[in-house]
Amino acid sequence: MTSAPAVPTSRSKELLIEEQIRKWQLANERRRKSEPRPTITISREMGSRGTALGRKIAETLGFDFFDREIIQAVAESMQMSEQVVASLDERMRSSLEHWIQILKSTRFLWPDKYRQHLTKVVGAIAEHGSVVIMGRGANYLLPEEETLRVRFVGSLAYRVDIVAERENISKEEAERRVRKSDEERQAYVKDHFAFDINDPSYFDLIINTEYLTAETIVKIVASSLKFKKHPARRRFDEKE
Numbered sequence: 574m575t576s577a578p579a580v581p582t583s584r585s586k587e588l589l590i591e592e593q594i595r596k597w598q599l600a601n602e603r604r605r606k607s608e609p610r611p612t613i614t615i616s617r618e619m620g621s622r623g624t625a626l627g628r629k630i631a632e633t634l635g636f637d638f639f640d641r642e643i644i645q646a647v648a649e650s651m652q653m654s655e656q657v658v659a660s661l662d663e664r665m666r667s668s669l670e671h672w673i674q675i676l677k678s679t680r681f682l683w684p685d686k687y688r689q690h691l692t693k694v695v696g697a698i699a700e701h702g703s704v705v706i707m708g709r710g711a712n713y714l715l716p717e718e719e720t721l722r723v724r725f726v727g728s729l730a731y732r733v734d735i736v737a738e739r740e741n742i743s744k745e746e747a748e749r750r751v752r753k754s755d756e757e758r759q760a761y762v763k764d765h766f767a768f769d770i771n772d773p774s775y776f777d778l779i780i781n782t783e784y785l786t787a788e789t790i791v792k793i794v795a796s797s798l799k800f801k802k803h804p805a806r807r808r809f810d811e812k813e
Contacts, residue, residue, distance in 0.1 A: 614712040616725070630791050726781055777797065
């Protein structure tokens with residue numbers, strides 16, 4: 574049985590973010606403006622293998638991988654948030670600010686600093702592109718036409734078995750944790766975004782991971798990414 578990954582410390586999170594910003598800055602120097610920069614967001618039920626699958630998808634596609642702990646750490650620190658936004662070039666930063674203004678005038682009331690910085694960070698990460706973003710409601714924050722929004726699910730019995738084996742606990746305790754996690758994640762989405770996490774219309778793919786191998790799931794997501802068209806490409810096709 575594999576042990577759980579170590580939880581990053583505050584300093585290690587800062588180093589990871591600094592390293593990522595340097596990587597982005599180098600990539601910006603080489604990137605052609607016209608190249609598409611796809612983003613994949615992943616929502617998952619506890620025990621659906623979502624995090625491991627997200628990492629495998631990112632590794633296979635050569636994307637950067639952002640888990641919720643790193644995103645939350647950035648969003649909780651104003652200085653780190655501004656560093657991430659500042660890593661954008663002028664054109665990308667202007668696009669991000671325009672998108673944030675649209676969100677402000679429509680869905681969100683911005684009741685706290687955390688959500689403001691979370692939104693800026695998620696938006697900046699997506700502007701850099703070629704990323705997999707885990708959790709934090711990123712599928713609700715980002716423009717749906719520019720994002721492949723994936724959700725991993727599974728039956729309660731399957732997820733309980735996964736959690737019991739992974740954490741070496743009884744099935745009774747595993748079921749308690751799974752049910753609690755489901756409730757907390759549903760409440761998080763409802764409280765912060767006023768959406769129902771179980772509403773399928775906010776996802777492009779909902780995959781039951783119970784009977785599919787990781788390799789098959791990666792292929793499904795990679796193939797779907799190719800077929801989800803950027804608005805500019807879709808308009809071009811419609812003219813034909």
